[in-house]
Amino acid sequence: MTSNFLMRECRRTARNLQRFLDRDPSAPLSEDDRRRVEAHLKECEKCRTLSEEFQALHSSLSDLGSTLAPSDEAVDRVKAALDRALQAETGQP
Amino acid sequence: MGERHNGQVQPSDASPMSDAARREAFARHVEPEIPVLLRVARTLTGSAADAEDLVQETLIRAYRAMDQFDGAHPRAWLLTILRNTGSNLRRRTRPDLVEDWNALADPKPAFGAERPETPQDAVLVDVLDEELERAINALDARFRAVLVMVDVHGLSYAECAEALGIPVGTVMSRLSRARDRMRKHLKATGRLS
Ligand SMILES: [Zn+2]
Numbered sequence A: 001m002t003s004n005f006l007m008r009e010c011r012r013t014a015r016n017l018q019r020f021l022d023r024d025p026s027a028p029l030s031e032d033d034r035r036r037v038e039a040h041l042k043e044c045e046k047c048r049t050l051s052e053e054f055q056a057l058h059s060s061l062s063d064l065g066s067t068l069a070p071s072d073e074a075v076d077r078v079k080a081a082l083d084r085a086l087q088a089e090t091g092q093p
Numbered sequence B: 001m002g003e004r005h006n007g008q009v010q011p012s013d014a015s016p017m018s019d020a021a022r023r024e025a026f027a028r029h030v031e032p033e034i035p036v037l038l039r040v041a042r043t044l045t046g047s048a049a050d051a052e053d054l055v056q057e058t059l060i061r062a063y064r065a066m067d068q069f070d071g072a073h074p075r076a077w078l079l080t081i082l083r084n085t086g087s088n089l090r091r092r093t094r095p096d097l098v099e100d101w102n103a104l105a106d107p108k109p110a111f112g113a114e115r116p117e118t119p120q121d122a123v124l125v126d127v128l129d130e131e132l133e134r135a136i137n138a139l140d141a142r143f144r145a146v147l148v149m150v151d152v153h154g155l156s157y158a159e160c161a162e163a164l165g166i167p168v169g170t171v172m173s174r175l176s177r178a179r180d181r182m183r184k185h186l187k188a189t190g191r192l193s
Helices: A003-022 A031-043 A045-067 A072-090 B019-045 B048-064 B074-093 B095-104 B129-137 B141-152 B157-164 B168-188
Strands: none
Touching: A003 A031, A003 A045, A003 B168, A031 A045, A045 B129, A045 B141, A045 B168, A072 B019, A072 B048, B019 B048, B019 B074, B019 B141, B048 B074, B074 B157, B129 B141, B129 B168, B141 B157, B141 B168, B157 B168
């Protein structure tokens, strides 16, 4: 495998990596592209490291998200305020 | 991608919903989304109190518009109402900030599904929250909003797009730049090796 080919595959992988990792329904990779990213990650340490770093970043951010869940009290407050507003509007419970 | 909803509250021309049906639809489709609405509102307003006000107003509008909801993507529908409500509230209270608000306008999916290589050989030193938050705050506001909605709060690309009123492609490009900056910032500070 020539290094030119490898570099081209690195660029291609970089372009598709976020979609590959996210698997978002809005932006699916074709099965072909997916396999190509997979194959490249197996053979290229540089891209594999990059991919692992993005996964690590995501999991840190996602962990942060689980600490930021709104409290049950906040949810109850907005529900109660909604009930009051609708009662005032319709005069019904 | 998911359908788009304009989230406008229009006078209903279809047969009006009974109060009981409206309450039932609201409890089924809207109430489960209140926590995520609070998260997104918090990201948009930057304050927990403002977020509650915004979500309250959003819920009132959603309740009134319940008969226009097609039952398909409640979260996307609600995020559109939230964005429109937020722009209106903001125009009324802080006309100077309307530009900023619009500039923020973009949401996230789960990275989680794909684990091609278990990073047993841990690339990732545990990231300290403090350093992580510093890196987030160093981002430009538009990039930050997308990263927080998608990576922190778990919105899909389409949901983030609804919340911010921007195209999905813009969500993707901002997300990619935000992640790249985060990765570099965290590497430079030794949090990601
Ligand atoms: Zn490569």
